[in-house]
Amino acid sequence: MSTKNAYEEIDEAQEDHYQTSGRIELPASTDVKLSENDKQFEHIEMVGVARRSLDVVTEPIVKNERLVENVFGKLKLTNWSMFGTNDDETNPIRGYASQPVLPLSKACDPLKEILYELSRYVDLALQETPEQPPDGLTVDESAAIRLYTIEWDAPHRSLYSMLNSNLKKANREDLLPYSKYLKLFISALAKLPCIPSLTVWRGVTKDLTADFPPGTRVTWWSFSSCTTEMTVLENNMYLGREGDRTLFSVEAINGRSIRDHSHFVTEDEIILLPGTHMIVQSQLSPASNLYIIHLKQVKPDNELLELPFEGAHLFPEEIHPWYWKKRFTIPILLLVLVIIAGIVLGAVLGTRTTSTITLKPCNNPLQSFDYITIGRHPSSVVLGHFRNNTYMDAAITVTDENDVIILLGDPVDILRTSKIATGVLPMFIIAADFNNDTIQDLAFVNNGDDTVTIALGVGNGLFPEKKTYSVGTSPSCLLSADFNKDKKLDLVIVSQDTNTVDVLLGDGLGGVKASTNNSVGYFPSIIISADFNHDSNLDLAVTNTFDNTLSVLLGNGDGTFQTHVTYSTGSSPISLLSADFNSDNNLDIAVTNSKNSSISILLGMQNGTFHQQVMFVTGSYPVSIGAADFNNDNNTDLVVVNGEEDTVSTLFGSGDGSFHTQIKYATGDNPVYLTVGDFNNDGSTDLAVLNNGDATASMFFGQANGTLTFIQAYSTGNSPVLFAVADFNSDSKLDFAVVEQSDSTISVLLGRGRGVFQIALNYTVGSNPSSIISVDLNNDNKQDLVTVSTNGSTISILYGHGDGFFNSPVNLTVGSSPTAAISMDLNKDGYMDLAVADKGENTVCILLNNGNKTFYTFLNYTVGDWPSSLIASDFNSDGKIDLAVTSKEENIVSVILNKGDNTFYSAINYTVGKSPSCVVSADLNKDSHADLIVTNYGQNTISILFNDGTATFHTAKTFTVGRYPVSVVAVDFNNDQCMDLAVANSGSNSASILLGNCDGTFLPQVKYTSGIVPTGLASGDLNNDQRPDLIVTNGKSNDAYIFLNTCAN
Template identity: 45%
Template sequence: MTINDIDNHRHLMAVVLDIESTDDESSIIRENIDVQSQHSIIVLEDSKSNDRQDVKFDDTKIENEPIYKLNDYEDINRDLIAQTEKVADKTNINCKQHNERMVDKTHSAHNRKLTKTINIDKLDSDPIIGYAQERLLPLAKACASLCSIIYDLSFYVQKALHETPEEPANELTIDESAAIRLYTMEWEEPHRSLYSELNHTLKKESRENLRPYFKYLKLLVTALVKLPCVPPLPIWRGVTKNLSAEFPPGTIVTWWAFSSCTTELTVLESNMYLGNTGARTLFSVEAINGRRVRDHSCFVTEEEIILLPGTRMIVQSQLSPATDLYIIHLKQVIPEDVLLEPPFEGALLYPKPKYYWYRKKRFVIPLCLIAILSIAAIIISSVLGTQFGSKIPAYRCTDPNPLSMSSETGQSPIYVLSGDFNNDNKVDLAVLNQVDQSIDLFYGNGQGTFPSQITLVTGLTPLSMIAADFDHDQNIDLAVTNQIDKTISILYGNGNAAFLTQTTYTVGKRPRSVTTGYFSNNHTLDLIVTNYNDNTISVLLGTDDGSFQLQRTYPAGKGPRSVISDDFNKDNNLDFVVVNQGENTISVFFGNGNGVFGSYLRYAVGESPDSVIAHDFNNDTILDLAVANYGGTTISVLYGNDEGTFGFQVTFEAGNGPNSIIASDFNNDGQEDLVVANWRDNTVSVLFNNGNGSFHQRQTYATGATPSAVIAADFNKDYRMDLAVTNYDENTISILINNNSGQFESQIRYATGKKPRNMISNDFNNDNKADLAVINEADGTIMLILGNDDGTFQARVPYLLKKTSSSIASGDFNNDNKLDLAVTNTDNTVSILLGDTYKIFQISMSYATGINPTSIISTDLNNDNNLDLILVNQDDNNLSIFIGDGHGSFQNSTTYDVGKRPISIVSYDFNHDKKMDLAVANYDGKNISILFGNGDGTFESQIMYKSGTNPCSIISIDLNNDNLMDLIVANEGENTISVLFGNTNGTFQNQIKYKTNKGPCTLLPGDFNRDMIMDIAVVDKRSTIVELLFGTSNMTLESQKIYPTGNWPCSAISNDFNEDGKIDLAVINRDSNSIFIFLNTCQ
């Protein structure tokens, strides 16, 4: 394999660390140079070398001024720069052919600052502050204080200014662009470049010695933060030394210098870089705020990316794929403390987070990056000239969750969500109790337990919910479908696990599911609700204050059960997918970007499909759909095509009665796995992805009685996805903690309201801990369960909903940085519960949905940066879209027809047009529906793909590492899951089925056994288990692990509940009113 082959296959970035020389005598060269009275004017020539224009210099007089003295702090306001000595032979100076920032063959321990138990280096705790108070000056003035430090600086300043175009890219000023260009320049040997001196000072010297750089830092960092952050990608840095012993997993690393990176793998094969022999260490960093500087760099042929000083990372794992080659996996995190002061008020050092609540969790590991890493480990060893005698298997744990913890819920918990509802950076859970008409929030403590619960009131018979910030207050709100009320409830969060009194909106009959997104492209979140009994979809467009307009109704298939949204046809408009439970189909509605949806496509799935998710399961960069088929034992996977269509369903076995499905990388193999809640088995099934969109045989984990929903979140902060499951018939939720390899510990149960039906996970009280919000269908409440950061949760405090709810979603609907909830109610409404700073959810409003809304998700369908809601109306065979206004309110719903009895929905940009599309599992249609979004909140007509019988849960992940989203569907009616690999045009391939236990109802993906291959967790409600299906390197699902749950587990999530970096599981048990937590114990 050649370097070009690799570049075409994966957009990996490789760079060699710019590590300072260990030779202190030669590390810094400084000269005292007299100020000259001649200034060189640069004249550009037409000829180019290394893609830079040659320059020549004419002499002209300028005024002479004194040089700024080192450690002299007075404010200097000069109009001209003091010029340093010019050498006579600078008539043709170009950028060097070799970018020295990318290369260093030596290593210094001072290159990095390791934050460990013992900090021996004072600079570890010294933030970079003070420079932001400087005035923003032109480049010449900003560098005046450095002329005595940096050799011949004024010459390079003028060179950078003259090489900068009059209208720089990214709307930067000439001086801002030139500041970046100056940083990238290489000085002539033996003199040290500006970047070398600056980074040496940042890494090795006291912050006092950084003061002369303040004015230049002000200009440089200002320019860099104005550049858009590149999408999260693994970047590579290399050192010609074995550093594996110095970076054990769990080590916190801080890089204090500017770190240059490149996207070009050609650096790896050159002897100028790592070479082919000798000890070499590659750092693979999951970067989140890198800036691409090619348009402002001296090296215009290189895709250079710069990381800002103060980049903090955590060592995830190590791998040695060949002799003398070591790969260290680092994940960038946002530090709790300020390490680098923003250069101006309002500057964003990190990208603003977007909440895609169709995935049923707020915090997810960037799974596609892990998949790329696992592939890159083999590729890089080949590129560097290493040979393998045989394939070295990745670490695989066979029993991730040997232990479980359980907590009571309300009666009949049916839905579970995960998220950080109290902003403590710990994963919490939200469980929807159908009989109790409550939502239980389980606040995580970071240890995998959830001792505290808070209950919110929803509408009658709440069924599903989503979480999003509808009112733009940076707090997560909730949207809940209320089946009996024919409304949705909006509960606005206050960021402290508290929500305002619900606001209800009328939708169709028996709203079953809700999702949110920017469907009308107006930066306000909208809602889509499935109305089960009248076979319609309600679309409620959001307004700026978080309220919603009157619904717009679209016909769906028979019994629309669940809805998700995403841009399936790649037109930059959100689409949605509705599960039509009554006709065993899913419907795909394509959005127009204005909150209106066009025609839809229908796809056959399994029997009685219950829920749907959208992910790129087969790594073809196209979204696929996975549907849980409640009527059987399977999930259906429909592989997407570029244009937003999907192939025929592929079914995989789950448990008996799969009704909830999610996708995540539970075993850390880089593949999206599936987890299905099996209603009739009292289990969840985990199906590990093989990397090509196929799955291993399921692994089953016990839950409480009748698991109704499953979600995935990191409840214990171990960087592994855990599961939370609502147990409908025992009023509990189950938390299953991932033990490192995709295996889950025995469940931990927490009390919920009556009949917990669904849940989500998020940080509802802004304590950076994952909490839970559970919909209690029977008592009309949402229960908040506060997390402790260790995978446990605090004591239960119910949130009464006064409606029987069916599904739940979370998101910051009012943009107050506090998680809110959206709950679908059996009265055909969706309720919005807004969180507040006192751990209380206030129900702000309910919106009418279609009949029997059964599934709800939240995402931005219309690209207005506000979360919208999408829910499937199971009895209307359609989905409802509610456009959010960013203030917690939603417009009236717009409906789109899907298949029969839609039950589950996911959203994603399946066709890569930057518009959210939808995939819906149609419970009675044996199919899933794909609706391609138009980017304005509207969708095209559905395209249908076959699934198994009764698909009841659908998720979308990239299972086969082709950068295309695949679909995983839990087919409850035939005890299978279906994998549908996505195509580049948004369509999906025919399903591949995997057997599960009885009643697979919820799917969760993740690398549960930490072998860097995606697995699937399946909740089998009829078997009362959770099963893990482990992915393999050949993209199939093989072995399974089964964990018992409570009675009728119906919903589950995965997250890291105990903050050990492992994916745990939480399962809600409807009939035993409990939630089980399964903590992952893998290495």
């Protein structure tokens, strides 16, 4: 057995395996003995911030590369041993503070024999540090933090790895070579502000629950890198979804955010200092092999880490308010003030009604992007008024199908389509009036047969007459303008294989009378026209993709142009536009550089020449660009299509030629082109994006603050069907739980506000769950969950902790094939009871709650064949909660009235549409009676049954919705005090919104595209803006879509 210090034993094992293995493991012969007072842990694989890492796969780490995308803001995996003590405060970290504050290079001198090529990494850290670092740090202090974050080239251990290894050792003498660096490093961290108290996370691929019983005191002696996100659960490179996993939830009180001083500027990392002292609060296991340990940091009784300098604060300062010294007299004064205030407020408020915030009504509450199928390989789009001047239309070239698709704007159907046959491989399209009849025409180039086609419009959305002309080889782009000042539109075409720009002078009748060509750079791609030199003649600018240049051709005013002048751009420029970005009244040019993920801004001068480019970062492979003032600050902003990452980026202009604050939005697959315009006549600039990969167009609707409202999709398990919305972690933000039928699991997604959610945490429930509700069953003010398992003949109850986590399920057997459940206090005893529909026995089962996590009196009531959904409400205004149940096979809804003695009357049946799938209750006509709304799956309708107040319902009225409706909610979406309806249409991959008129009638439905096969929906205020939003689960695409409400307050 080894007699070495346990810390040394583990670290030597790490050293031996680091050279040969991607994963560190202790040799089987290693026997670590712990002292009686020390709580020592085996080697464990830690997941913290994903950067400083020993590899977890068998491939070596490459410097500056991320092992996992989209986790903690692109962080990498950290893998080291973490050790704690049982309330051991006898070995603090001291001595380093007496060292002088030295420049970083001098502070690292004692380590040059220990760390491989340390001088090179010190130089790198200093080079990356700005002359005036943030937070008031000196260059050497900021560089000291940056050096800590740098990953050494494999197989050499990094500074952070060696430093933390020695911090964990009981022998503090091993820290002596690091003392000068520690002085500089900890001094820098102490100058950073303490983050406000918050929960941070670390994970371990091991079950550590036995080592962390509640009440245990634990000290982490090394620097601990953490994150504020739980997304370690998302990727197999982190905790993954299999094997033992422990997630530490730490209530930190003195963490430091080092993002502004990190080698990796995109990372959001919180560092906990050595000597972080914590108490284990609780444990739970929310899913198989997943363990949550809740730690709360406390200020230790004794000093565990010496202050780096006099006056330093390692913990938040205790600021006593002005009344601290008068704390004995203040309560009396407060009591007097409260009494006086009570009298005054009582007099004032007693004469008025309760004040509430009033929201203005609006007609289009939910905005999102929409998908429109258009054909294979859409390549360009142009907007115009092809039919009338009220609604914007669009024309799209569909290259692989030799078509132009016309999308005609329509207030109800959104867009309707028609087609125009083209030449071979149409590539680019424009709209203009070529025959001076005030009706918009179209022109497009055909890349496959080297022609250009002019299609003349007749004003009804049709283009019956076409004229075709030969141009250069492989035409790719064109534009129209009057280049010879004869008041007739001309055409300019880019021909890629001949490296020319062809000019076709128009005859004013929709045809061409003459043509010339002009040489430009290698493989021209996109062209624009403007007056760059203020001579009233139109000039040209064209991107040359293969020689990384921009060609500018100044116009002579007669249809001819001067020899082109070239300007350098980034790699592979393929798109451009012109606008005045710096408010000097000279036109500037913006170019997308596809191969180095940037845009080039060339600021123009009065004589038509341009300054050298200034580059700004975009997403991956920018291919198209647009400009508009998206945020109404009178500065021109840019929007860019990022082809390789399926996003668009908005970059806000500063008014001086620079851009800032890139915001990205998801698009369809492989977006290739965009255009901007006000598509919905609301005064804000909208955006349309063509997606080549999935042959769709994404529509984004602009907001006054420059944002684009869109659907956010969150991945769930397989076959999500229904979900519950509530505040599961008591943070005043709505969360939601999704039941996943194929996986027999539920996913809990905790809300972060602003309509954003954390990655799902999964729990296993009964077989084939089909329904879920959220309710407080044991009166502990914490939301619990109930799922219905159709194949398992059970319901599963998961009692909540109030922090977003739940106990393992308690299963109760009910019926033979339960389908749905609701919860209400049916017998007025103060506890929420359960009612379960059972399609196997055609009954509703009543479970009365004892209040101690048990239920009694299983009462069964017969209903129609195959009960599919049920709802609880007081239908006859007697103060007792009644039930209504849909029966899918008999096309009825059954109303079951409550007697008030723990029993119910026999069901009363009402006819509805074919195959009713869901029922809800709401007052639709403002008569204070609960009406019924039923979705009819087999009829593509909803049925409305109006209540006369005695639980007698009138004959159902039907309203058309989408195909195969499966779920409905009743909410006032547009703030007009009338109930509206939202319906999930599983057969048409959409949600229908029907705005109510307060009299039981509704406006025609408006459809919003969802994921594939929507299965359920719910509504709630997801971003705390006092407007109801909408969530839709999608069974086949395994996700949930978020629709944010954009009605103006």
